[in-house]
Amino acid sequence: MINGLGVFWPAAIVEATLDDGRTVLGQWMRTETNPDTGVESVQLKTANRDFDPQRMDFHWYPAPTIRELVLPGDVYVLERAENGDCYGFLVQLTAPTLELPEGGTPDEQLREALAEARRRRADEITPIARQLAALGAELQQTRNAILKLEYRARHGGFTGSPSRQTSGIVEEGPNSGEFGYRTGPNSGESGYAGRLAELRAEESRIRQASDRLVAQKGALEADLRKNTARFRLASGQVQAIALLDVVRAYQPNSMSWTAKVGHYLAKVWELLSEEPRESNTEGGLFPAIFGTVMLVFLMSMTCFPLGVLAGVYLGEYAREGALVRLVRIAVNNLAGIPSIVYGIFGLGFFVYGLGGVMDRWLFPERVEAGIPTYGTGGILWASLTLGILTVPVVIVATEESLRTIPRGFREGSYALGATKLQTLLRVLLPMASPGIMTGFILAMARAAGEVAPLMITGVVKLAPNLPLDGQAPFFHLDRKFMHLGFHIYDIGFQSPNVEATKPMVYVTTLLLVLIVLAMSSVAIYLRNRMKKRYQARAM
Amino acid sequence: MMMSPTEKVNPMLQLPHAQFSQSGPEPPTGREAAPNPAPKDAAGAASPEPAKADAVDDRIVRVRDLHLYYGTSQALSAVTMDFQRHQVSALIGPSGCGKSTLLRCLNRMNDLIDDVRTTGAILLDGQDITDPALDVIELRRRVGMVFQRATPFPKSIYENVAYGLRIAGVSRRAALDEAVEKSLHRAALWDEVKDRLRESALGLSGGQHQRLCIARAIAVNPEIILMDEPCSALDPRSTTRIEDLIAELRGEYTIIIVTHNMQQAARVSDFTAFLYEGALVEVGPTKQLFTKPQKKETEDYITGRFG
DSSP: OHHHHHTTSOOOEEEEEETTSOEEEEEEEEEEEOTTTOOEEEEEEOOOGGGSTTOOSEEEEEGGGEEEEEOOTTOEEEEESSSSEEEEEEEEEEOTTSOOOSOSOHHHHHHHHHHHHHHHIIIIIHHHHHHHHHHHHHHHHHHHHHHHHHHHHHTTOSSSSOOOOOTTTTTSOTTSSSSOOOOOTTTTOHHHHHHHHHHHHHHHHHHHHHHHHHHHHHHHHHHHHTOEEEEEOTTSOEEEEEGGGEEEEEOGGGOOHHHHHHHHHHHHHHHHHSOEETTTTEEOOHHHHHHHHHHHHHHHHHHHHHHHHHHHIIIIISOOSHHHHHHHHHHHHHTTSOHHHHHHHIIIIIIIIIIHHHHHHHOHHHHHTTOOSSSSOOHHHHHHHHHHHHHHHHHHHHHHHHHTSOHHHHHHHHHTTOOHHHHIIIIIHHHHHHHHHHHHHHHHHHHHHOOHHHHTTTBOSOOSSOSBOSSTTSBOTTSOBOOHHHHHHHHHHSOSOHHHHHHHHHHHHHHHHHHHHHHHHHHHHHHHHHHHHHOOOOO | OOOOHHHHHHHHHHHHHHHHOOSSOOOOBTTBOSOOOOOHHHHHHHOSSOOOOTTSOSEEEEEEEEEEEETTEEEEEEEEEEEETTSEEEEEOSTTSSHHHHHHHTTTGGGGSTTEEEEEEEEETTEETTOTTSOHHHHHHHEEEEOSSOOOOSSBHHHHHHHHHHHTTOOOHHHHHHHHHHHHHHTTOHHHHGGGTTSBGGGSOHHHHHHHHHHHHHHTOOSEEEEESTTTTSOHHHHHHHHHHHHHHBTTBEEEEEOSOHHHHHHHOSEEEEEETTEEEEEEEHHHHHHSOSSHHHHHHHTTSOO
């Protein structure tokens, strides 16, 4: 975790001259001594993965072979959109399609050129990308409409109200809907044919429009890509790097302290606000942060009311008997079940059970086309699964804190002519609320860190869309989502380039802990306010 | 040392009745048969109000042959007594004698305890309140209660007093304001809290808590206020204030108070009943019971010879 704090600090780049005459540039990572030979080795992050003969960005060098170490002031670190960082010395800037002010040192010119390229991309390419996304959504809607239409035609419901016929759906072949036409028995109807033709025309219009935009975007990018900077690498070879690919360029060895702080803050901001790049090893974590927080919120919305209701029922209403005792034992034991078991339950009950039924009733046309909507993992099912995982804690806390309220308060309320419900709502629950909140905080903290059940109920390593966005109906609870905990697992243990992902693992872990801490702090703050307000002094 | 309760109580049943009944028509209450002509001076001397015409029965509560069991153990046996309207009645007796249990029967507070069984009848203005079909909520609005330990709700002072009205469905601001102010005045708390009605009631002192609970009980305008050792957790000064308050409320409300403190019973009550081991030993005007007890057990208890 402490490691996570330092990841974004611009580290110095050393230039090492080796015995065999080679020079290498790299970030000093660590030294290790071989226990057998006693030889010390140094690990350098040499970056330049795409130019390296072994396609690696980390190398070990035996310490005795290093003849000289210097800190070159003018070395550049280029964060690139692909292939990781590049370390090198600026040779020459070639910017034929950029309008740049004359003069200045080469370093200043490079900075200008990068800024200009970035501005051009924001002005020209980003709007096109946005249009493309909108067209994609439109296309999806049109395809859904076509599916629906074809389905209704097949099941004879086109002229009437939408048919709820569900028989035989599962037996229908999959993949019939995406592109393949399937003329239903009612295709002769002019209304159906006309509407279908309309939709088809719409579909192809959208496709053409988006093809045009893709071409336009490609051309603009190619034009901007002509602007390159040539860098001399440690090996001596000179490489041209397109300015468009450079996310950030800086000279760590000659940065002032304030510049380093600025760089650090910029990187932190990127982490919090941007999407991940390079299979999650670089860039931001925003979708994962968002997914985690939203998951916990949805989970709270299930587990809190459910737990409080169940706790109140068990504590106040249920008549003490064998059944209630059994339920209580079961609830207490639920808290000890491994979370993966909950995940399997969630998969079987929510995803396949509930989700399958919902799909069959709400989107029969999509089921027939083999496209599940709710019948596959999604944030809704994941949060419900976490909800039942955490609900025992809330139940126990509710029951316990209701039980510890002195009897006098109940009697005082009843003696004034209050009903059981009024007493519960106006006196007992407010008094029990700090205790209930304590249970809820525990539940939330557990849920936020839970990964295993999510892996089979809807978390993914890279989700194209957030579960909450500007497109109606805004909440897309069927969508898959990203999660910090799973992110750690994915980049830490599933990535081919373990060394490169290490910093991100540290950072993500730190962030996850901070988020859990933040959410718990809010809940604790609320609880303390309630305590002040509602908790009677010892009576 | 003593007779068994049943043997002992039966002859006594006539005693309280004889002393308390005014010469009105006796409603049929089963076991109590013929009205006994009472020595009027006894009741009249203790009661500040002269006996009214018999349009209203002065005995607001009549307990008839009440037996109460907690599970298998009997807590009250064959209690028969009356409580006078707009008078203060005290229940005294050693711990565990059933006086609190009897008190809690009067607003069915014992319903909250599992495994309680009662037989017999308690008539509140002629209506049997032990009837399981009775609307307990309505009963408790008519029969308020103040407990040994003051339990102000964790709300503001204002909301504590307004609680009973709010749950009864009163939500008009003006009506609530008026009732709160009136009740706090009646409970002699207004001057101390009028500037901080919105503050939490938990910030008040122990004596103020108890007066707040009395104000809370008064706010719903009950006919009877039951007090279960209201001063046992208070210092002498607060006790005096509560006792003054009881004296003030007398005449407007019927007050039934359980107390361990015989001086207190002597100071505040018009009638006193002595219970022992779940049975009523003696009941009578306070002055008489303390000066000329009819029963040896009563005398022993009030003189401190046992208990």
